[in-house]
Amino acid sequence: MSSALRSSGRLASLALAWAVVGAAAAEEAAHKIAPEFTPAQWLERMDHALTTRNYDGTFSHWQGGRMELLRIIHRVQDGTVSERLASLDGSGREFIRTGSSLACYLPDRRTVLVEQRPAEESLVGFPTVNDQTASFYDIREAGHTRLNRRDTHVITVSPRDEYRYGYRLWIDASTAMPLKSQLADAHGQVIEQIVFASLTLSSHIPDSAFRPEISTEGFQWLRNDAAPHPQPGVAALAWSAMSLPPGFRMTVRSAQVLPGSASPVDHLVFTDGFASVSVFVERQPAPSGEQPVPESAAVGSSSAFSTVVDGHKITAVGEVPPATVRFIASQLKAQGAPSAGR
Numbered sequence: 001m002s003s004a005l006r007s008s009g010r011l012a013s014l015a016l017a018w019a020v021v022g023a024a025a026a027e028e029a030a031h032k033i034a035p036e037f038t039p040a041q042w043l044e045r046m047d048h049a050l051t052t053r054n055y056d057g058t059f060s061h062w063q064g065g066r067m068e069l070l071r072i073i074h075r076v077q078d079g080t081v082s083e084r085l086a087s088l089d090g091s092g093r094e095f096i097r098t099g100s101s102l103a104c105y106l107p108d109r110r111t112v113l114v115e116q117r118p119a120e121e122s123l124v125g126f127p128t129v130n131d132q133t134a135s136f137y138d139i140r141e142a143g144h145t146r147l148n149r150r151d152t153h154v155i156t157v158s159p160r161d162e163y164r165y166g167y168r169l170w171i172d173a174s175t176a177m178p179l180k181s182q183l184a185d186a187h188g189q190v191i192e193q194i195v196f197a198s199l200t201l202s203s204h205i206p207d208s209a210f211r212p213e214i215s216t217e218g219f220q221w222l223r224n225d226a227a228p229h230p231q232p233g234v235a236a237l238a239w240s241a242m243s244l245p246p247g248f249r250m251t252v253r254s255a256q257v258l259p260g261s262a263s264p265v266d267h268l269v270f271t272d273g274f275a276s277v278s279v280f281v282e283r284q285p286a287p288s289g290e291q292p293v294p295e296s297a298a299v300g301s302s303s304a305f306s307t308v309v310d311g312h313k314i315t316a317v318g319e320v321p322p323a324t325v326r327f328i329a330s331q332l333k334a335q336g337a338p339s340a341g342r
Contacts, residue, residue: 070086111222302319
């Protein structure tokens with residue numbers, strides 16, 4: 001072999017060695033720049049991105065065999081959260097939230113409903129994680145995949161009992177924003193799905209983005225006002241659950257005068273950190289004849305159950321299995337409630 005060929009061979013070997021070393025160094029640097037996160041940490045990063053970033057996205061929502069296209073705009077400015085959720089499929093419905101005030105524009109009813117809700121409650125809900133959540137869900141990473149030309153981490157959240165549904169989430173590896181989510185029943189069947197077709201992050205979103213596109217001329221305006229204080233000598237009943245499914249706790253207790261209701265309605269919210277159940281308590285007229293029969297219903301991922309306790313109608317609604325709303329509604333009691341024979 002000529003010296004030229006031997007020199008060429010040594011140069012090729014040296015180049016290959018440097019390439020291997022360079023690749024290893026690049027891989028090590030990449031790990032330092034983008035450290036690995038646990039599945040629970042990915043959920044925490046997602047929640048932080050959803051609550052602190054400005055974004056404008058279009059997504060499809062599938063539930064109960066029905067598909068709807070919607071647009072969500074979210075902005076955090078001077079500590080105040082503004083959101084606008086609009087249907088793009090012809091109904092014209094829009095929901096605009098500023099802080100704790102929510103306006104629901106319902107063209108099909110020619111009505112605008114204004115109500116108060118917790119300031120931290122988003123119009124598009126995604127699960128959040130805490131120390132308690134981990135006890136009742138198995139949180140794992142199912143792998144990596146590409147979605148909308150973006151690298152994503154697929155996180156599964158599987159319930160450990162029959163009182164809650166499971167989740168699958170596709171989280172953007174770069175922004176930690178959720179690009180797709182699925183809600184699944186105990187058999188793993190998808191009962192609700194959200195998929196973003198477009199999602200833009202912006203440093204500035206103008207006030208005009210949070211104005212309704214529809215004209216409200218001739219619309220009826222209804223307000224869910226805070227309930228008045230009870231009359232002197234009339235004791236207010238404090239409703240609470242005597243027992244709850246494991247992990248659930250009450251996080252909201254309020255009273256409002258709802259449109260069409262003659263008396264204040266108590267509103268309680270129970271959550272395990274992922275799933276939540278709203279309970280409405282309304283005084284019933286004195287029964288005439290037969291006792292009312294408990295009622296249950298399920299539409300897509302939502303379950304509802306109604307019963308009557310101590311002269312009050314109890315209605316529990318939530319994206320949970322039917323057994324959960326039945327459990328909570330049946331356990332609700334009022335402190336100081338009169339007995340049946342009194």
